[in-house]
Amino acid sequence: MKLIINNPPPYGGKLIKNIDKKEHELKGVPFYDIKPEIDKKSGAPIRNVYREIISICYGFFSPLDRFMTREDVDFVLNQRRLPNGYIFPLPIIFDVDKDEIKKMQLREGDRLYLRLKGKPFAYIEVEEMWEFNPEEIAVKTFGTPEKNSDALKKPLDEKHPGFSIYRNMSGFAIAGKVYIINEPKFKEPYNRFWYPPEMSREEFSRRNWRTVIAHQTRNVPHTGHEHLMKEAAFMGDIEPCRGILVNAIVGAKRIGDFVDEAILEGHEAVNKYGYIKPERHMVTFTLWDMRYGAPLESLLHGIIRQNMGCTHHMFGRDHAAAGDYFDPYSTQTLWTKGLPSYGFDAPPYDVEKGLEIRPVNVQEFFYCPRCNEITYSETCGHNEAQRFSGSFVRGLIAEGIKPPSVIFRPEVYDVIVKWWRVFGYPFVNKRYLMQKEEELEVEVE
Secondary structure (H helix, E strand, C coil): CCCCCCCCCCCCCCCCCCECCCCCCCCCCCEEECCCEECCCCCCEEECHHHHHHHHHCCCCCCCCEECCHHHHHHHHHHCECCCCCECCCCCCEECCHHHHHHHCCCCCCEEEEEECCEEEEEEECCEEEECCHHHHHHHHHCCCCCCCCCECCCCCCCCHHHHHHHCCCCEEEEEEEEECCCCEECCCHHHHCCCHHHHHHHHHHHCCCCEEEEEECCCCCHHHHHHHHHHCCCCCCCCCCEEEEEEEECCCCCCCECHHHHHHHHHHHHHCCCCCHHHEEEEEEECCCCCCCHHHHHHHHHHHHHHCCCEEEECCCCCCCCCCECCCHHHHHHHCCCHHHCCCCCCCCCCCCCCCEEEECCCEEEECCCCEEEECCCCCCCCCEECCHHHHHHHHHCCCCCCCCCCCHHHHHHHHHHHHHHCCCECCHHHHHHHHHHCCEECC
16 A cells, blocks of 8 residues: 555545636626525424535535536446546535526526525536436435445434435436635634635645644544544554644534534634644634535545545544444444445545545544543553543533533633533524524625
8 A cells, every 4th residue: 555645636636626706797697596405304404505515616525526417426326436437425416496497497508696695606507407306315325224234234314414415405406517706705713714625735835744634523622532633643654644634524513513613613722722732733624514424424524635635534433423324333444445335345545546545543532530541442451441422521511511621621611611602502403503504604795
Protein backbone atom coordinates (compact mmCIF):
# COMPACT_ATOMS: atom_id res chain seq x y z
CA MET A 1 0.00 0.00 0.00
CA LYS A 2 1.46 3.35 -1.05
CA LEU A 3 2.03 5.73 1.86
CA ILE A 4 0.89 9.32 1.51
CA ILE A 5 3.47 11.86 2.61
CA ASN A 6 1.89 14.86 0.91
CA ASN A 7 -1.66 16.10 0.65
CA PRO A 8 -3.45 13.92 -1.94
CA PRO A 9 -4.95 15.37 -5.12
CA PRO A 10 -8.66 16.20 -5.17
CA TYR A 11 -10.79 13.16 -5.84
CA GLY A 12 -11.17 12.76 -9.59
CA GLY A 13 -8.16 14.97 -10.30
CA LYS A 14 -9.48 18.51 -9.86
CA LEU A 15 -11.67 20.52 -7.54
CA ILE A 16 -15.07 21.50 -8.82
CA LYS A 17 -15.76 25.19 -8.38
CA ASN A 18 -19.10 26.08 -9.97
CA ILE A 19 -19.25 29.78 -9.10
CA ASP A 20 -20.55 31.92 -11.96
CA LYS A 21 -19.71 35.57 -11.28
CA LYS A 22 -20.93 36.90 -14.63
CA GLU A 23 -23.78 39.39 -14.79
CA HIS A 24 -27.12 37.66 -15.31
CA GLU A 25 -30.17 39.30 -16.79
CA LEU A 26 -32.79 38.20 -14.30
CA LYS A 27 -35.64 40.57 -15.08
CA GLY A 28 -38.70 38.55 -15.98
CA VAL A 29 -36.89 35.24 -15.46
CA PRO A 30 -38.98 32.62 -13.62
CA PHE A 31 -37.46 31.52 -10.32
CA TYR A 32 -37.89 28.35 -8.34
CA ASP A 33 -37.80 29.00 -4.60
CA ILE A 34 -35.67 26.59 -2.57
CA LYS A 35 -37.71 25.25 0.32
CA PRO A 36 -36.86 22.85 3.14
CA GLU A 37 -38.03 19.26 2.93
CA ILE A 38 -40.54 18.50 5.66
CA ASP A 39 -41.09 15.11 7.23
CA LYS A 40 -44.71 14.23 6.55
CA LYS A 41 -45.10 12.42 9.85
CA SER A 42 -43.43 14.79 12.32
CA GLY A 43 -43.79 18.07 10.45
CA ALA A 44 -40.12 18.84 11.17
CA PRO A 45 -37.62 20.03 8.53
CA ILE A 46 -35.19 17.24 7.61
CA ARG A 47 -33.28 18.62 4.60
CA ASN A 48 -32.58 21.77 2.62
CA VAL A 49 -31.17 21.27 -0.86
CA TYR A 50 -29.30 24.57 -0.69
CA ARG A 51 -26.70 22.80 1.45
CA GLU A 52 -26.08 20.29 -1.32
CA ILE A 53 -25.81 23.12 -3.85
CA ILE A 54 -23.09 24.75 -1.77
CA SER A 55 -21.21 21.47 -1.22
CA ILE A 56 -21.31 20.65 -4.94
CA CYS A 57 -20.35 24.13 -6.12
CA TYR A 58 -17.44 24.59 -3.70
CA GLY A 59 -15.94 21.19 -4.48
CA PHE A 60 -16.64 19.16 -1.34
CA PHE A 61 -18.25 16.44 -3.50
CA SER A 62 -15.72 16.55 -6.38
CA PRO A 63 -15.81 15.06 -8.97
CA LEU A 64 -19.61 15.43 -8.71
CA ASP A 65 -20.58 18.72 -10.36
CA ARG A 66 -24.34 18.29 -10.71
CA PHE A 67 -27.59 16.92 -9.42
CA MET A 68 -27.88 13.36 -10.63
CA THR A 69 -29.71 12.04 -13.66
CA ARG A 70 -31.64 8.79 -13.57
CA GLU A 71 -28.58 7.06 -15.05
CA ASP A 72 -26.30 8.59 -12.40
CA VAL A 73 -28.59 7.39 -9.62
CA ASP A 74 -28.82 3.89 -11.12
CA PHE A 75 -24.99 3.67 -11.20
CA VAL A 76 -24.78 4.86 -7.57
CA LEU A 77 -27.43 2.44 -6.33
CA ASN A 78 -26.08 -0.55 -8.24
CA GLN A 79 -22.31 0.08 -8.16
CA ARG A 80 -21.73 2.91 -5.66
CA ARG A 81 -19.96 4.77 -8.44
CA LEU A 82 -20.65 7.56 -10.92
CA PRO A 83 -20.86 6.67 -14.63
CA ASN A 84 -17.23 7.85 -15.00
CA GLY A 85 -16.17 5.12 -12.56
CA TYR A 86 -15.38 7.25 -9.52
CA ILE A 87 -16.78 6.15 -6.16
CA PHE A 88 -19.90 7.92 -4.96
CA PRO A 89 -22.07 6.25 -2.34
CA LEU A 90 -25.37 8.16 -2.10
CA PRO A 91 -27.86 9.65 -4.58
CA ILE A 92 -27.77 13.46 -4.78
CA ILE A 93 -31.22 14.34 -6.09
CA PHE A 94 -32.81 17.74 -6.64
CA ASP A 95 -36.47 16.91 -6.15
CA VAL A 96 -38.93 19.67 -6.96
CA ASP A 97 -42.64 20.41 -7.01
CA LYS A 98 -43.83 18.90 -10.29
CA ASP A 99 -46.90 21.15 -10.60
CA GLU A 100 -44.81 24.28 -10.05
CA ILE A 101 -42.34 23.20 -12.73
CA LYS A 102 -45.17 22.42 -15.14
CA LYS A 103 -46.52 25.95 -14.73
CA MET A 104 -43.10 27.26 -15.75
CA GLN A 105 -43.24 25.14 -18.93
CA LEU A 106 -39.64 24.17 -18.24
CA ARG A 107 -37.92 21.95 -20.80
CA GLU A 108 -34.71 19.99 -20.92
CA GLY A 109 -31.95 22.29 -22.13
CA ASP A 110 -33.40 25.29 -20.27
CA ARG A 111 -31.76 27.11 -17.37
CA LEU A 112 -33.70 27.16 -14.11
CA TYR A 113 -32.81 29.97 -11.71
CA LEU A 114 -33.08 29.27 -8.00
CA ARG A 115 -33.93 31.68 -5.22
CA LEU A 116 -32.89 31.36 -1.57
CA LYS A 117 -34.59 33.45 1.12
CA GLY A 118 -36.21 35.46 -1.66
CA LYS A 119 -32.88 36.36 -3.32
CA PRO A 120 -31.26 35.03 -6.54
CA PHE A 121 -28.83 32.30 -5.52
CA ALA A 122 -28.01 29.72 -8.21
CA TYR A 123 -29.11 28.09 -11.42
CA ILE A 124 -29.23 24.58 -12.82
CA GLU A 125 -28.69 23.67 -16.46
CA VAL A 126 -31.61 21.31 -16.99
CA GLU A 127 -30.24 18.13 -18.49
CA GLU A 128 -33.10 15.84 -17.55
CA MET A 129 -36.43 15.86 -15.72
CA TRP A 130 -37.37 12.49 -14.36
CA GLU A 131 -39.75 10.74 -12.00
CA PHE A 132 -38.97 8.18 -9.32
CA ASN A 133 -40.54 6.24 -6.47
CA PRO A 134 -39.25 7.76 -3.19
CA GLU A 135 -39.84 4.56 -1.20
CA GLU A 136 -37.90 2.52 -3.75
CA ILE A 137 -35.01 5.02 -3.76
CA ALA A 138 -34.93 5.00 0.06
CA VAL A 139 -34.68 1.20 0.23
CA LYS A 140 -32.12 0.90 -2.57
CA THR A 141 -29.97 3.70 -1.15
CA PHE A 142 -29.16 1.80 2.04
CA GLY A 143 -29.91 -1.78 1.01
CA THR A 144 -31.57 -4.60 2.92
CA PRO A 145 -30.35 -7.20 5.44
CA GLU A 146 -30.95 -9.89 2.81
CA LYS A 147 -28.79 -8.26 0.14
CA ASN A 148 -26.35 -6.47 2.45
CA SER A 149 -25.89 -8.90 5.32
CA ASP A 150 -22.23 -7.86 5.67
CA ALA A 151 -23.36 -4.44 6.92
CA LEU A 152 -27.08 -4.29 7.77
CA LYS A 153 -28.71 -5.97 10.76
CA LYS A 154 -32.31 -4.92 10.15
CA PRO A 155 -34.38 -3.04 7.53
CA LEU A 156 -34.37 0.73 7.69
CA ASP A 157 -37.67 2.46 8.39
CA GLU A 158 -39.15 5.92 8.96
CA LYS A 159 -37.31 6.19 12.29
CA HIS A 160 -34.00 6.33 10.43
CA PRO A 161 -33.24 9.99 9.50
CA GLY A 162 -31.56 9.25 6.15
CA PHE A 163 -34.24 6.81 5.07
CA SER A 164 -36.85 9.48 5.88
CA ILE A 165 -35.06 12.06 3.72
CA TYR A 166 -35.34 9.92 0.59
CA ARG A 167 -38.80 8.63 1.49
CA ASN A 168 -40.17 12.18 1.86
CA MET A 169 -38.90 13.39 -1.52
CA SER A 170 -41.44 14.60 -4.07
CA GLY A 171 -40.82 11.91 -6.69
CA PHE A 172 -39.97 14.41 -9.46
CA ALA A 173 -36.36 15.47 -10.06
CA ILE A 174 -34.36 17.91 -12.14
CA ALA A 175 -30.82 16.89 -13.09
CA GLY A 176 -27.92 18.93 -14.42
CA LYS A 177 -24.92 21.04 -13.54
CA VAL A 178 -25.58 23.62 -10.85
CA TYR A 179 -23.84 26.99 -10.40
CA ILE A 180 -23.94 29.60 -7.62
CA ILE A 181 -24.37 33.16 -8.93
CA ASN A 182 -24.67 34.96 -5.59
CA GLU A 183 -22.13 33.74 -3.08
CA PRO A 184 -23.71 33.58 0.39
CA LYS A 185 -22.19 35.13 3.50
CA PHE A 186 -21.99 32.86 6.51
CA LYS A 187 -23.34 34.11 9.81
CA GLU A 188 -21.65 33.88 13.21
CA PRO A 189 -20.34 31.49 14.32
CA TYR A 190 -20.21 29.64 10.99
CA ASN A 191 -18.10 32.27 9.22
CA ARG A 192 -15.12 31.50 11.48
CA PHE A 193 -15.09 27.85 10.42
CA TRP A 194 -15.82 28.09 6.69
CA TYR A 195 -12.95 26.43 4.83
CA PRO A 196 -14.11 24.98 1.50
CA PRO A 197 -11.57 22.62 -0.12
CA GLU A 198 -9.65 25.31 -1.99
CA MET A 199 -9.23 27.33 1.23
CA SER A 200 -8.46 24.34 3.46
CA ARG A 201 -5.69 23.24 1.10
CA GLU A 202 -4.24 26.74 1.17
CA GLU A 203 -4.39 26.73 4.97
CA PHE A 204 -2.70 23.31 5.18
CA SER A 205 0.07 24.65 2.96
CA ARG A 206 0.44 27.75 5.10
CA ARG A 207 0.73 25.58 8.22
CA ASN A 208 3.03 23.09 6.45
CA TRP A 209 0.58 20.28 7.18
CA ARG A 210 1.66 17.65 4.66
CA THR A 211 -0.12 14.93 6.65
CA VAL A 212 -3.58 15.65 8.08
CA ILE A 213 -6.02 13.32 9.80
CA ALA A 214 -9.75 14.08 9.62
CA HIS A 215 -12.11 13.80 12.57
CA GLN A 216 -15.74 13.47 11.51
CA THR A 217 -18.16 14.84 14.07
CA ARG A 218 -21.78 15.63 14.76
CA ASN A 219 -21.17 16.00 18.51
CA VAL A 220 -19.83 18.44 21.04
CA PRO A 221 -16.52 16.85 22.10
CA HIS A 222 -16.26 14.99 25.39
CA THR A 223 -12.82 13.91 26.59
CA GLY A 224 -13.20 10.57 24.80
CA HIS A 225 -13.34 12.42 21.48
CA GLU A 226 -10.35 14.49 22.54
CA HIS A 227 -8.42 11.34 23.44
CA LEU A 228 -9.39 9.78 20.12
CA MET A 229 -8.02 12.77 18.18
CA LYS A 230 -4.76 12.82 20.11
CA GLU A 231 -4.17 9.09 19.77
CA ALA A 232 -5.34 8.68 16.17
CA ALA A 233 -2.94 11.35 14.95
CA PHE A 234 -0.09 8.99 15.94
CA MET A 235 -1.59 5.77 14.56
CA GLY A 236 -1.54 6.25 10.79
CA ASP A 237 1.01 5.35 8.12
CA ILE A 238 2.86 8.56 8.99
CA GLU A 239 3.54 9.18 12.68
CA PRO A 240 2.48 11.67 13.72
CA CYS A 241 0.06 13.46 11.40
CA ARG A 242 1.00 17.11 11.45
CA GLY A 243 -2.57 18.34 11.61
CA ILE A 244 -5.94 17.26 13.00
CA LEU A 245 -8.87 18.53 10.95
CA VAL A 246 -12.20 18.55 12.75
CA ASN A 247 -14.86 18.67 10.05
CA ALA A 248 -18.34 18.98 11.53
CA ILE A 249 -21.44 18.12 9.53
CA VAL A 250 -23.80 21.09 9.69
CA GLY A 251 -27.41 20.70 8.66
CA ALA A 252 -30.77 19.34 9.77
CA LYS A 253 -29.87 16.63 12.26
CA ARG A 254 -31.95 14.13 14.15
CA ILE A 255 -33.85 15.09 17.27
CA GLY A 256 -31.56 14.82 20.31
CA ASP A 257 -28.24 15.66 18.62
CA PHE A 258 -26.33 18.71 19.82
CA VAL A 259 -27.04 22.00 18.04
CA ASP A 260 -24.57 22.92 15.30
CA GLU A 261 -23.41 26.15 16.91
CA ALA A 262 -22.37 24.34 20.09
CA ILE A 263 -20.62 21.59 18.11
CA LEU A 264 -18.39 24.08 16.30
CA GLU A 265 -17.58 26.26 19.29
CA GLY A 266 -17.17 23.20 21.54
CA HIS A 267 -14.44 21.83 19.29
CA GLU A 268 -12.93 25.29 19.05
CA ALA A 269 -12.69 25.35 22.86
CA VAL A 270 -10.51 22.22 22.79
CA ASN A 271 -7.68 24.13 21.10
CA LYS A 272 -8.58 27.59 22.38
CA TYR A 273 -7.95 26.45 25.96
CA GLY A 274 -4.89 24.36 25.14
CA TYR A 275 -6.16 20.79 25.41
CA ILE A 276 -4.81 20.23 21.90
CA LYS A 277 -2.24 22.61 20.47
CA PRO A 278 -3.92 25.16 18.17
CA GLU A 279 -0.98 24.68 15.80
CA ARG A 280 -2.10 21.06 15.25
CA HIS A 281 -5.89 21.40 15.42
CA MET A 282 -8.35 23.12 13.07
CA VAL A 283 -12.17 23.27 13.18
CA THR A 284 -14.22 23.41 9.96
CA PHE A 285 -17.59 22.24 8.67
CA THR A 286 -19.39 20.83 5.65
CA LEU A 287 -23.02 21.63 4.82
CA TRP A 288 -24.88 18.34 4.49
CA ASP A 289 -28.12 16.97 5.90
CA MET A 290 -26.75 13.70 7.21
CA ARG A 291 -28.07 10.42 5.86
CA TYR A 292 -26.64 8.47 8.83
CA GLY A 293 -25.51 5.81 6.37
CA ALA A 294 -22.65 4.31 8.43
CA PRO A 295 -20.24 2.65 5.88
CA LEU A 296 -21.89 4.44 2.95
CA GLU A 297 -21.66 7.76 4.76
CA SER A 298 -18.01 7.04 5.51
CA LEU A 299 -17.29 6.91 1.77
CA LEU A 300 -18.76 10.38 1.36
CA HIS A 301 -16.68 11.53 4.32
CA GLY A 302 -13.57 10.12 2.66
CA ILE A 303 -14.40 12.02 -0.55
CA ILE A 304 -15.04 15.28 1.31
CA ARG A 305 -11.89 15.11 3.41
CA GLN A 306 -9.63 14.02 0.53
CA ASN A 307 -10.94 17.02 -1.39
CA MET A 308 -10.09 19.19 1.61
CA GLY A 309 -6.53 17.85 1.50
CA CYS A 310 -6.50 15.26 4.29
CA THR A 311 -4.20 12.25 4.05
CA HIS A 312 -5.90 10.14 6.75
CA HIS A 313 -9.37 9.67 8.25
CA MET A 314 -10.22 8.18 11.62
CA PHE A 315 -13.10 5.71 11.81
CA GLY A 316 -14.50 4.41 15.07
CA ARG A 317 -17.30 2.20 16.28
CA ASP A 318 -20.75 3.04 14.87
CA HIS A 319 -19.35 5.69 12.52
CA ALA A 320 -22.08 8.06 11.23
CA ALA A 321 -24.88 5.74 12.31
CA ALA A 322 -28.27 6.22 13.95
CA GLY A 323 -30.02 3.45 15.83
CA ASP A 324 -29.01 -0.21 15.52
CA TYR A 325 -29.62 -0.77 11.81
CA PHE A 326 -25.97 -1.21 10.79
CA ASP A 327 -23.35 -3.48 12.26
CA PRO A 328 -21.37 -1.12 14.53
CA TYR A 329 -18.07 -2.14 12.92
CA SER A 330 -19.27 -2.14 9.29
CA THR A 331 -17.36 1.05 8.47
CA GLN A 332 -14.10 -0.37 9.81
CA THR A 333 -14.75 -3.58 7.86
CA LEU A 334 -15.26 -1.56 4.67
CA TRP A 335 -11.98 0.32 5.12
CA THR A 336 -10.07 -2.82 6.17
CA LYS A 337 -11.17 -5.44 3.65
CA GLY A 338 -14.23 -4.08 1.80
CA LEU A 339 -17.95 -4.79 1.78
CA PRO A 340 -18.77 -6.96 -1.29
CA SER A 341 -22.52 -6.40 -1.04
CA TYR A 342 -21.97 -2.69 -1.72
CA GLY A 343 -19.57 -3.41 -4.58
CA PHE A 344 -16.25 -3.28 -2.70
CA ASP A 345 -14.25 -6.49 -2.69
CA ALA A 346 -11.31 -4.50 -1.31
CA PRO A 347 -10.92 -1.29 0.73
CA PRO A 348 -11.91 1.96 -1.05
CA TYR A 349 -8.24 2.96 -1.48
CA ASP A 350 -7.36 -0.36 -3.12
CA VAL A 351 -9.84 -0.45 -6.01
CA GLU A 352 -9.86 1.08 -9.49
CA LYS A 353 -10.48 4.84 -9.35
CA GLY A 354 -10.45 4.56 -5.58
CA LEU A 355 -9.76 7.14 -2.92
CA GLU A 356 -6.23 8.03 -1.81
CA ILE A 357 -7.13 9.02 1.74
CA ARG A 358 -6.13 6.31 4.23
CA PRO A 359 -8.14 4.98 7.19
CA VAL A 360 -7.11 4.92 10.81
CA ASN A 361 -9.50 2.50 12.50
CA VAL A 362 -9.59 3.28 16.20
CA GLN A 363 -10.63 1.14 19.14
CA GLU A 364 -13.33 2.22 21.53
CA PHE A 365 -12.23 4.21 24.57
CA PHE A 366 -13.50 3.67 28.10
CA TYR A 367 -13.24 5.39 31.45
CA CYS A 368 -11.83 3.41 34.39
CA PRO A 369 -13.07 4.90 37.68
CA ARG A 370 -10.34 3.09 39.63
CA CYS A 371 -7.55 4.52 37.46
CA ASN A 372 -9.48 7.78 37.03
CA GLU A 373 -8.43 7.96 33.40
CA ILE A 374 -9.48 7.17 29.86
CA THR A 375 -8.24 3.80 28.71
CA TYR A 376 -8.71 1.04 26.20
CA SER A 377 -10.94 -1.74 27.51
CA GLU A 378 -8.16 -4.20 28.38
CA THR A 379 -5.20 -2.04 29.39
CA CYS A 380 -5.93 -2.18 33.12
CA GLY A 381 -7.00 -5.09 35.29
CA HIS A 382 -9.88 -3.53 37.20
CA ASN A 383 -12.74 -4.74 34.98
CA GLU A 384 -14.66 -1.58 35.85
CA ALA A 385 -14.36 0.20 32.51
CA GLN A 386 -17.34 2.39 31.67
CA ARG A 387 -18.26 3.12 28.07
CA PHE A 388 -18.37 6.72 26.89
CA SER A 389 -22.07 6.93 26.16
CA GLY A 390 -23.24 10.00 24.28
CA SER A 391 -26.79 9.25 25.37
CA PHE A 392 -25.72 9.12 29.02
CA VAL A 393 -23.81 12.40 28.73
CA ARG A 394 -26.74 14.09 26.99
CA GLY A 395 -29.02 12.76 29.74
CA LEU A 396 -26.85 14.37 32.41
CA ILE A 397 -26.84 17.69 30.59
CA ALA A 398 -30.59 17.64 29.97
CA GLU A 399 -31.10 17.22 33.73
CA GLY A 400 -28.91 20.25 34.39
CA ILE A 401 -26.09 18.14 35.83
CA LYS A 402 -22.61 19.37 34.94
CA PRO A 403 -20.55 16.31 33.93
CA PRO A 404 -17.24 15.87 35.81
CA SER A 405 -14.17 17.30 34.11
CA VAL A 406 -12.84 13.82 33.38
CA ILE A 407 -15.78 13.49 30.94
CA PHE A 408 -16.32 17.08 29.77
CA ARG A 409 -13.87 19.97 29.78
CA PRO A 410 -15.51 22.81 31.73
CA GLU A 411 -14.91 25.27 28.86
CA VAL A 412 -16.72 22.93 26.46
CA TYR A 413 -19.64 22.64 28.88
CA ASP A 414 -19.75 26.45 29.06
CA VAL A 415 -20.26 26.50 25.28
CA ILE A 416 -23.23 24.12 25.64
CA VAL A 417 -24.75 26.39 28.28
CA LYS A 418 -24.19 29.45 26.09
CA TRP A 419 -26.23 28.02 23.22
CA TRP A 420 -28.74 26.45 25.63
CA ARG A 421 -29.57 30.00 26.71
CA VAL A 422 -29.94 31.11 23.09
CA PHE A 423 -32.28 28.30 21.99
CA GLY A 424 -33.91 27.36 25.30
CA TYR A 425 -32.73 23.75 25.01
CA PRO A 426 -29.26 22.20 24.56
CA PHE A 427 -30.25 19.69 21.87
CA VAL A 428 -31.93 19.60 18.49
CA ASN A 429 -35.72 19.62 18.71
CA LYS A 430 -38.50 20.50 16.27
CA ARG A 431 -38.46 24.16 17.30
CA TYR A 432 -34.71 24.43 16.66
CA LEU A 433 -35.04 22.73 13.26
CA MET A 434 -37.83 25.09 12.21
CA GLN A 435 -35.88 28.15 13.37
CA LYS A 436 -32.75 26.88 11.63
CA GLU A 437 -34.53 26.43 8.30
CA GLU A 438 -36.16 29.84 8.57
CA GLU A 439 -32.87 31.62 9.29
CA LEU A 440 -30.32 29.23 7.67
CA GLU A 441 -26.57 29.42 8.21
CA VAL A 442 -26.13 32.11 5.56
CA GLU A 443 -27.31 35.50 4.40
CA VAL A 444 -27.92 36.17 0.71
CA GLU A 445 -27.57 39.76 -0.49
